[in-house]
Amino acid sequence: MSVPIAMIPYTNMAPYRQLGAPDGCHFVPLVPRESISALMAGNVAAAAVPVGGLGQLGQRVEMVGRFGIAAKGPCLSVMLFSRIPFEEMDATRTVRITRETASSVRLLYLLLGTRLGFDRLPRQVRDRGEADAELLIGDRALVRNQRLAKDEGLHVTDLAEKWYAFERLPFVFARWVVRRDAAESVKAAIGHWLDVFQVQEKKLVDQAVGPSAEALGVTDEVIRRYFRVIRRCLDDEDLQGQARFFKMLDKHSSRLVFPAT
Numbered sequence: 001m002s003v004p005i006a007m008i009p010y011t012n013m014a015p016y017r018q019l020g021a022p023d024g025c026h027f028v029p030l031v032p033r034e035s036i037s038a039l040m041a042g043n044v045a046a047a048a049v050p051v052g053g054l055g056q057l058g059q060r061v062e063m064v065g066r067f068g069i070a071a072k073g074p075c076l077s078v079m080l081f082s083r084i085p086f087e088e089m090d091a092t093r094t095v096r097i098t099r100e101t102a103s104s105v106r107l108l109y110l111l112l113g114t115r116l117g118f119d120r121l122p123r124q125v126r127d128r129g130e131a132d133a134e135l136l137i138g139d140r141a142l143v144r145n146q147r148l149a150k151d152e153g154l155h156v157t158d159l160a161e162k163w164y165a166f167e168r169l170p171f172v173f174a175r176w177v178v179r180r181d182a183a184e185s186v187k188a189a190i191g192h193w194l195d196v197f198q199v200q201e202k203k204l205v206d207q208a209v210g211p212s213a214e215a216l217g218v219t220d221e222v223i224r225r226y227f228r229v230i231r232r233c234l235d236d237e238d239l240q241g242q243a244r245f246f247k248m249l250d251k252h253s254s255r256l257v258f259p260a261t
């Protein structure tokens with residue numbers, strides 16, 4: 001029986017998809033936040049899961065190597081589009097946050113909270129109503145960022161770029177993990193798949209450029225740049241960035257919610 005593996009349906013994962021599923025597995029498209037509950041429930045055996053969900057997953061999962069989604073500087077697809085400058089997004093303002101995220105919502109919380117104070121965060125709009133700012137991730141953010149935003153007189157903030165400006169470290173959004181109770185053969189297949197990915201990464205990236213550009217209606221050059229700024233095979237510095245994020249979350253996550261409107 002084929003084993004389900006969560007696959008984020010965004011362009012940032014296209015190079016991984018290009019390799020096809022690991023042996024004996026198939027991909028189940030799930031937005032980042034949904035992959036957490038799917039792993040919790042055992043509906044999938046593995047995922048590139050948002051690091052913002054790793055606390056909740058606890059001992060249920062283990063990391064597979066050093067693979068995921070990270071950026072050192074701009075990432076181009078985790079964007080706050082706001083009517084006012086980022087630094088002015090205080091308690092008098094409102095923000096709408098995509099329901100697809102588990103990492104970027106925490107990143108926004110830390111970036112604003114550590115500068116403004118955690119008691120001065122903007123209020124979160126939960127319906128479709130008007131808001132001073134909107135946090136988008138994935139292809140919707142990437143495309144809107146390209147089409148730009150400047151035309152609408154909006155301020156556009158790349159959260160990975162902001163994180164880098166403050167912390168001088170990369171930001172890790174997602175990590176490949178497998179359920180601890182998965183069969184050894186499944187763990188081996190996923191480990192092998194990622195090892196092959198690392199060896200073939202350059203070729204897989206090249207192959208994914210054309211179809212991704214066509215699907216999004218942007219130029220190949222945009223996707224080439226996107227695949228350059230998004231890091232998939234992580235290094236020591238990426239892991240330092242991830243450790244810094246966890247340390248800050250530990251320190252400041254007593255509430256970890258934006259106040260409601």
Ligand SMILES: C=C(O[C@@H]1C=C(C(=O)O)C=C[C@H]1O)C(=O)O
Pocket residue numbers: 008010012032033049050051052069075077078100101102103104105137138139141173174
């Ligand atoms: C860079 C991105 O990283 C992502 C953002 C995530 C999140 O905010 O939870 C999770 C996985 C990644 O897909 C993106 O989606 O644009």
